[in-house]
Amino acid sequence: MGNFDLLMQGFGVAITPMHLVLMVAGVLLGLVVGVLPGLGAPNGVSLLIPLTFTLDPTSAIILLSSMYWGALFGGSTTSILFNIPGEPSSVATTFDGYPMAKAGQSTRALTLAFMSAGFGALLGVLVITLLAGWASDFALRFGAPEYFAVYFLAFAAFIGMGSASPVKTVVSLSMGLLLASVGMDNVTGEVRLTFGFSELLGGISFLVVVIGLFGIGELLATVQEGLKFRGVSSRIDLRDVFRTMAELPRYWATSLRSGLIGIWMGITPGGPTAASFMSYGIARQASRKGEPFGTGRPEGIIAPETADHSAGSCAMLPMLALGVPSSATAAVMMGGLMIWGLTPGPMLFATKPDFVWGLIASMYISNVVGVILVLMTVPMFAALLRIPFAIIGPMIVAICFVGGYTVSGASFDLWLVLLFGLVGYLFTRLDYPLAPLVLSMVLGHKAENAFYQSMILSDGSLKVFFSNPLVGSIMALALALLILPKLLQLGGRLRRRQPVE
């Protein structure tokens, strides 16, 4: 059966009254977490996962992914209206979005953002639809060494391509791996690194860590700035919406280019945040005429938004096909999948086609639902930010702790949420990236297992990672991603320095 038939079958799964209600609910919840500082997509999804245990996996993933789209939309809303990025990936949207809104064109700015976000997302889903079957066939040829090589590739891409200092990324990654290895070792059954704490025997749940790192951590960062929201008018004028839509085709080149950047960064683990910055930067370089960027240029909104959303949706492809998520939120969702008893990877396509294609089909629908809903509800959600922080802040804190507790009903987890909140704050302030920590925590066991099995295959020789063309080329690509970007940067810096000296 071709991808198209499978997709149609997926639409059959996705379009039921129950699933449509879940999509609307998910998008609305996502908008709430996207708008509120301290509640972002990764920990919004983490907070929701314990509540999905009663749903069947297809409904659950539709709810969670819809929440993700909603959060992405919500993040752009606050960037434009309040100059506060609700999500790290919508930081680049503030550069031109807020100036445009301040100049009295908030409807135009929001419509540009939402429409290009929707376009980016649909472009991403289209790529997933086309590549999904092929990617899973490809991944079926994988053995343990190939899997380890792919995990290594994901880690290497974070180190080489991330915007943070590579050494700090290494710190994040290895901390995640160590946190994942606490508790029962699933190969030998030995108890590791609990240091006598019986509470740690079961391991540390990545959900608790995400809630602390992203929830409490970001809230602390907001508090120290002494929250002052200065929003611009959030009324939506329907005529402006249509006028802006008519204006969109003029920017087709920017949209398409940004969409492609997003797709690339979404499939390789660059992530939506890096994609939006990169796309903004390239759009600025590509334009030569008109007002400078940063003063409310339409391209300055279209570029980051399109890339952000196409990267966000494309991040689902490696997660489903290879079991390697390329964004923090995708990592959390993959953890959810494993909790529901599904194994992400190529076999998922063969054993659970309804799940995979239902999800892909739902991505089309819920993104369209998202664009419509967000345009309708912007004034309402913008009002959320006008609630004084003395009330909304503690409520977010309480929700985070309650969410941490519901993961496994352990009161020790409350301390972990607090601890990781402090870590998250410190790491954010010092430019340690958080996404690699989450990724490596989710992948830790799988990476270690794959390494262990490869070592058994080869009697402990590292040559197994170069033993056939497939694994060898993945490893070579990983090493190239690890070293090349920084080497090129260094080279560029040296060349620039020479004429000066």
Next chain:
Amino acid sequence: MTVRRFHAEIGAAIVTGALGLAAMIGATELGVGWEESGPQSGYFPFYVGLILVGASLWNLVAAFLAHRATVAGHARTGEAEEPFLDSARLGRLGRFLAVMLAFVIVTLVMGIYVGSASYIAYSAWRGGYRPLFALAMGVGFALALYLVFEVAFLMPLLKGPIEPLLGIY
């Protein structure tokens, strides 16, 4: 009191390095070598810990180098090193954290409902709301938690000594 970025960087590097070291020590107890069936269970954590220690040392040195550069720059341009937390921010953060810590402790003793109700009521009251309104906010929030988690999703939350008296288990 002002915390400089330099101090924060050093603190972070020391903490992450200590974590790596702890993992290495913990892994050594499990055995980090090879046995017939493959690597021992401490093998993976040991080397990851080693990498973490190495990266932390690198960050430590980088922080010192950056500090020296800014101090030298300071002498030239008169520009001070960027503060990590000035006293106003430190105060705000400290107060918020202290109340949060109290919330966690109250929650562990009295349960989530009492904990969150009193936490939100206290914060709203400190935020300038009338005591009665603040209390209503707190109780309303706890009630919403109860309806969402226990009634709608059948998920029990942590309870203290008060809830059984009200007939809630």
